[in-house]
Every structure is written in structure tokens, then in C-alpha cells.
Amino acid sequence: MSENPLKIMYLSPVAGSGAHDDVFAKMAGEHKLPSTEVHVASLPEGQGRFSHIEFRAYEAMVTRGIIRATRQAAREGFDALAIGCFYDTALHDAREISGDMIVTAPCVASCEIAASISNRFGVIVGRRKWVNQMSATVREHGHEHRLAGFYHVELGVTDFQKDHAETERRLIEAGRKAVEEGFAESLILGCTMEVGFYHDVEKKLGVPVIDPSIAALKRAEYAAILKRQCGWKPSRKWSSEAPPEDEIAYIGGFDDGEIFGNRIVVQAEEPGPARKAA
Incomplete structure (x- = not known):
């Protein structure tokens, strides 16, 4: 395996306050492997002040933010991302746009x-x-x-x-x-x-x-280990085909503007989470 730490993002698909991020950062600190770095992130307030997405209408509103966050996490070199909602909101959509990054959900x-x-x-x-x-x-x-x-x-x-x-x-x-x-x-x-x-x-x-939440984090971590040890990356054949980059660029809206709101980094080999500016 690479000497670089595994990088996992736990994406809380709510926006605005980041009110739950400390809870998930504490969870990550207690359950991640010592050599894993976990970023607990939420969406920017511009996506709407969602404290939950219990309703399908709310899910539809935050799906765009999840797609954008997934794409950005892949560009930042994360090994895996967990979407933090038991509805598994936008799981298949996010996987399609995730490049070599693994995506799972609770x-x-x-x-x-x-x-x-x-x-x-x-x-x-x-x-x-x-x-x-x-x-x-x-x-x-x-x-x-x-x-x-x-x-x-x-x-x-x-x-x-x-x-x-x-x-x-x-x-x-x-x-x-x-x-x-x-x-x-x-x-x-x-x-x-x-x-x-x-x-x-x-x-x-x-x-x-x-x-x-622990299950999603640990499955993401395990998938990241398998990707590094065994080379098992996401498939891009048939139903798993990714959108063409030239079309993404032409459509616009995938990469511009603020993508993350709050972000907490739980460092590898560190005893507790250190807050990082969004």
C-alpha cells in the first residue's frame, strides 16, 4: 500500500449550519484506522438551510450539491466517499461521476x-x-x-x-x-x-x-484499502459509464462556485479532529 494515508470523505448532505459535523467527526475519530484521514464535510448554505432531508423534495434539492461534492472530492484525491444519509441519496448518480474514487452510503x-x-x-x-x-x-x-x-x-x-x-x-x-x-x-x-x-x-x-454512520465510514475505508492493495477501482463499463468531460464542461455548473460549506479534518495518527477552513 501507499505510504500516504487513506483519505475518506464523510459527506453530510445538509447545508448551512454544519450542525451535525462535530458528531460525525467524533464518530470518525473513534472508529477510523490510525492511518486514515477523514474529512467530515457538509454543503454550502447556498444549497439551502437543510438540517435534514427526510422528504423526497429535500433530497431532490440537495442532489446537485452531492454530485458537485463527489466530483470535487475525487479531484482532491480522496480514496472513498460516504454519503451520510440512510436514504442513500444520489448514490448511483454520485458513483457515475466519482472517477477512481469509491462511493458508498449508510x-x-x-x-x-x-x-x-x-x-x-x-x-x-x-x-x-x-x-x-x-x-x-x-x-x-x-x-x-x-x-x-x-x-x-x-x-x-x-x-x-x-x-x-x-x-x-x-x-x-x-x-x-x-x-x-x-x-x-x-x-x-x-x-x-x-x-x-x-x-x-x-x-x-x-x-x-x-x-x-459507522458502517458507511468503515465500508468506505475497507473499499479504499482494497482499491490500494488489489487495484479494485470503480467500473466505467456499460451502466457505470461516466459522463464525457467535454459535455460536462459545456453544460457547466459542476465545478464552479462554492462546493463545500463546513469541513472538519480528522487527521491520520492524531488524537482528535482539527478544524479546517472550508
């Missing part, structure tokens, strides 16, 4: 990990609203036959970090239903803002509980 990463440690998993989601779209995503990734079901706790994205005791109580209640009634052998927390709760829920329920 749902696909979590399902892959759950499938490697259990035969049947349940997904704990915030609101019933999310289930229709998330079930389609699980199906698309080929894991529908392993799915015990979705179990909602009626918390929005921005609610999970407000009252940790109440959030944990609801997660345990939903998880117990998934295990005892749905016969789930592992659980996936179906929102990246559920970060930090998996360990306590796991202890209470006695089954593996997958934190999707």
Missing part, C-alpha cells in the same frame, strides 16, 4: 454488514414516513429476503440527539419488538443521527446493532 453499507453476521435483520427507523422509500432501497440492494421489517420510533432526524434517555428507550422498545416478534438476528439503526446509541441498545437486546 443503507447499502449496513445491509452488507448485517448480511455478513446474520441471516435476518430488522431496521429501526425514525418515522413511518421513511419506510416506503427505505424498503425500496433495501430491495434494490438485494437484501429484501433478509429483512424482518421496519420498526419506527416516531422521531424525526433532528430529534434523536435532543433527549438521549428517551431516544434510547424508544430504540430499545422497537428493537425488542424486532427481535422477539420479527425474529431479527441483528438490527440496523435506520438514521445516521442515531449515532452513538448502538452499543447500549446492543447490550440490552443481545444482538448485533449496526450504526449506519
